[in-house]
Amino acid sequence: MQQARVVFNLPLSREFTYEIPDDICVKPGVRVKAPFGSRLLMGYVVAVEEQGNDHEADQSYTLKKLHAVVDPEPVFGELHLQLARWMSRMYFSNIGECLGIMVPSGKREKEPPGGEEEAFSPKPLELSEEQQMAVREILTQDQGAYYLYGMTGSGKTEVFLRAAAQTLEEGRGVVYLVPEIALTAQVVQLIRTRFGSSSAVLHSRLTPSQRLAEWRRIVRGDARIVVGARSAVFAPVPRLGLIILDEEHEGSYKSQNKPRYHARQIAMRRCSTEKARLVMGSATPSVEAFALMDQGGLKRLNLTRRLAGGQLPSISIVNMSKQEGPLSRELVEEMTRTKDMGKQSLLFLNRRGFSYFFQCRSCGQDAKCRHCSASLTYHKSQGMMICHYCGYKTAPVTTCPTCGSLDVSYSGFGTEHVEEAVRTRFPDWRIERLDGDSAQIKGHMEATIQEFRDGKIDVLLGTQMIAKGLNFPGVRLVGLVMADSGLHMPDFRSAERTFSLITQVSGRAGRYTPDGLVIIQTFNPHSLPIALSSVGDIEGFYRKELEVRRFLKFPPFGRIIRLVVRSKKKNSALALIQEIAKRVHYGQNTSSHGQEGEVEILGPAEAPLSLLAGNHRFHLLVIGKDFSHIHGLVHHSLKNLQVPSAVYLEIDVDPVSLM
Ligand code: ADP
Ligand code: ZN
Ligand code: ZN
Numbered sequence: 001m002q003q004a005r006v007v008f009n010l011p012l013s014r015e016f017t018y019e020i021p022d023d024i025c026v027k028p029g030v031r032v033k034a035p036f037g038s039r040l041l042m043g044y045v046v047a048v049e050e051q052g053n054d055h056e057a058d059q060s061y062t063l064k065k066l067h068a069v070v071d072p073e074p075v076f077g078e079l080h081l082q083l084a085r086w087m088s089r090m091y092f093s094n095i096g097e098c099l100g101i102m103v104p105s106g107k108r109e110k111e112p113p114g115g116e117e118e119a120f121s122p123k124p125l126e127l128s129e130e131q132q133m134a135v136r137e138i139l140t141q142d143q144g145a146y147y148l149y150g151m152t153g154s155g156k157t158e159v160f161l162r163a164a165a166q167t168l169e170e171g172r173g174v175v176y177l178v179p180e181i182a183l184t185a186q187v188v189q190l191i192r193t194r195f196g197s198s199s200a201v202l203h204s205r206l207t208p209s210q211r212l213a214e215w216r217r218i219v220r221g222d223a224r225i226v227v228g229a230r231s232a233v234f235a236p237v238p239r240l241g242l243i244i245l246d247e248e249h250e251g252s253y254k255s256q257n258k259p260r261y262h263a264r265q266i267a268m269r270r271c272s273t274e275k276a277r278l279v280m281g282s283a284t285p286s287v288e289a290f291a292l293m294d295q296g297g298l299k300r301l302n303l304t305r306r307l308a309g310g311q312l313p314s315i316s317i318v319n320m321s322k323q324e325g326p327l328s329r330e331l332v333e334e335m336t337r338t339k340d341m342g343k344q345s346l347l348f349l350n351r352r353g354f355s356y357f358f359q360c361r362s363c364g365q366d367a368k369c370r371h372c373s374a375s376l377t378y379h380k381s382q383g384m385m386i387c388h389y390c391g392y393k394t395a396p397v398t399t400c401p402t403c404g405s406l407d408v409s410y411s412g413f414g415t416e417h418v419e420e421a422v423r424t425r426f427p428d429w430r431i432e433r434l435d436g437d438s439a440q441i442k443g444h445m446e447a448t449i450q451e452f453r454d455g456k457i458d459v460l461l462g463t464q465m466i467a468k469g470l471n472f473p474g475v476r477l478v479g480l481v482m483a484d485s486g487l488h489m490p491d492f493r494s495a496e497r498t499f500s501l502i503t504q505v506s507g508r509a510g511r512y513t514p515d516g517l518v519i520i521q522t523f524n525p526h527s528l529p530i531a532l533s534s535v536g537d538i539e540g541f542y543r544k545e546l547e548v549r550r551f552l553k554f555p556p557f558g559r560i561i562r563l564v565v566r567s568k569k570k571n572s573a574l575a576l577i578q579e580i581a582k583r584v585h586y587g588q589n590t591s592s593h594g595q596e597g598e599v600e601i602l603g604p605a606e607a608p609l610s611l612l613a614g615n616h617r618f619h620l621l622v623i624g625k626d627f628s629h630i631h632g633l634v635h636h637s638l639k640n641l642q643v644p645s646a647v648y649l650e651i652d653v654d655p656v657s658l659m
Contacts (some may be wrong), residue, residue, distance in 0.1 A: 009100030025261035029074025048366035087540035106208030148281035150303025152507025172241025202228030284500035313509035313516030343476035347461035436460035499529035583637040
């Protein structure tokens with residue numbers, strides 16, 4: 001008689017043993033339906049063994065029987081099981097939860113959703129010398145970690161695709177990661193035409209069953225190059241040869257749900273255990289990646305020229321403290337000139353809605369969400385004040401809710417407001433807006449992008465959605481309406497984000513024309529990320545930022561584990577975070593110190609977003625140079641911790657945000 005060891009996608013860290021009935025065939029790596037309490041749950045079989053081989057303490061009771069098997073063939077193998085085990089330790093999670101985010105939850109369907117078209121190869125581009133050198137370098141060894149560092153438009157995509165094609169030739173598989181599939185239509189199209197039916201595109205719009213069908217094509221080796229966002233890093237390509245991580249600096253590679261993994265970290269892990277190549281790329285590396293290039297942990301490959309003829313745009317800064325409204329005189333002038341030249345403008349703003357800040361001029365009260373410590377944004381098109389964190393809506397106020405004064409004002413400006421200002425200023429131009437609100441309308445985004453590319457729109461304005469990876473031949477002018485919006489966030493990455501945003505957005509101008517122009521509107525023209533990005537001093541910014549980080553012992557000079565406790569009951573949350581802090585301090589004081597063990601414990605304190613969707617939030621930061629030391633310390637401190645019901649503990653290893 002055989003038995004199966006099963007894990008569930010539940011916050012339980014143990015494996016469960018079931019008897020395998022004679023009439024079903026169970027292999028390790030399949031999903032099964034198993035009785036659990038009074039329910040039937042889907043679980044993952046991690047091992048099949050002879051009965052009597054039970055490691056559990058209590059062997060006296062009779063084992064429950066598996067109910068049914070879901071997959072006839074394994075959906076994960078030993079490599080993924082090992083990866084899940086590693087992740088569960090790394091991210092304070094458990095194996096079932098880790099397998100749960102890797103393996104699609106779908107049921108088996110007939111077969112793939114419409115076959116992919118066959119590959120057709122257009123005339124290949126002649127690679128530049130730098131591109132050739134980069135491709136050659138990547139291919140010299142079977143294994144290695146590289147960073148393709150070059151401005152937008154320097155031809156990184158072509159290097160990725162050549163390295164991918166070569167790796168496929170060697171009989172090995174490729175995973176190509178992008179921040180978001182919908183925004184990288186061009187890359188997806190290139191991959192489909194070049195690799196046809198041997199490619200798989202993991203769209204967020206696939207149903208779980210379609211996802212599973214694609215997953216099975218990959219397991220079978222039918223799809224050997226896989227494109228997708230964050231979770232595609234788990235794609236089970238046999239004989240992995242290359243992982244590409246495009247736009248490495250993007251925050252979307254970090255999961256904000258348990259297990260809070262970073263696709264870059266998983267990619268590094270997979271490439272080292274599966275002996276594959278890793279190639280990341282960006283014009284604005286994360287500060288960590290930049291430091292790693294300096295130390296040689298990542299081999300830096302430079303692309304220094306724009307290949308489609310374009311040059312870097314000239315960038316000018318406009319100080320908004322001397323201006324009225326959202327459009328400066330300089331911006332209006334250049335928009336007019338651009339239109340006269342038959343070219344297009346791209347206006348960029350980081351904030352949806354109409355205005356973001358309400359303030360009473362009598363008592364200073366501002367309009368906060370009832371459930372979050374965040375300000376409400378006025379959305380004129382809906383006539384509502386909306387919370388961007390939890391979605392709470394309320395009618396706009398005309399009198400102060402605190403003192404009843406009628407002297408209230410709205411300031412700052414969102415995309416809707418800028419749109420209105422542009423329409424008023426240029427009544428007969430063709431103007432379109434793309435942001436999270438207008439993208440809700442199905443197909444609107446694709447259609448608008450196409451129209452803009454075709455030159456049917458004079459001014460396109462939007463949020464970061466339009467800052468990424470899109471090439472528009474007709475764009476001469478890029479305006480950053482409010483470069484400061486992320487600058488004052490109480491977060492150690494705010495400078496890095498602002499810098500990367502400005503540099504990325506600037507890259508949208510002048511890709512194909514010699515006279516590209518960028519106008520940055522700001523109230524803080526002298527802040528480092530703004531001043532340095534505007535003169536294109538990328539290296540300078542990283543040096544300065546690294547000094548700050550070194551001083552603060554923040555990444556890359558220290559690793560952070562962040563513990564967040566939340567609850568609707570403030571006192572319960574506070575009590576738990578205090579208990580945790582006590583344990584961490586105790587653990588640190590009783591451990592042997594030395595250089596390696598140097599640890600900084602910050603907090604406990606209210607999280608910057610101290611109220612989120614009705615939950616009070618407190619956090620504690622454990623920072624140290626030696627990762628295994630702080631990891632061990634946290635692990636130890638949380639042993640046997642009782643988390644009361646209705647109180648939640650999140651553990652974030654290497655957080656990308658401290659909000
Ligand atoms: P990046 O990914 O670095 O932002 P892209 O890969 O989008 O840059 O390339 C920018 C433009 O340069 C694209 O239009 C691409 O077709 C073109 N390009 C890339 N490589 C070459 C080349 N070797 N010769 C001519 N044009 C090229
Ligand atoms: Zn008031
Ligand atoms: Zn809210």
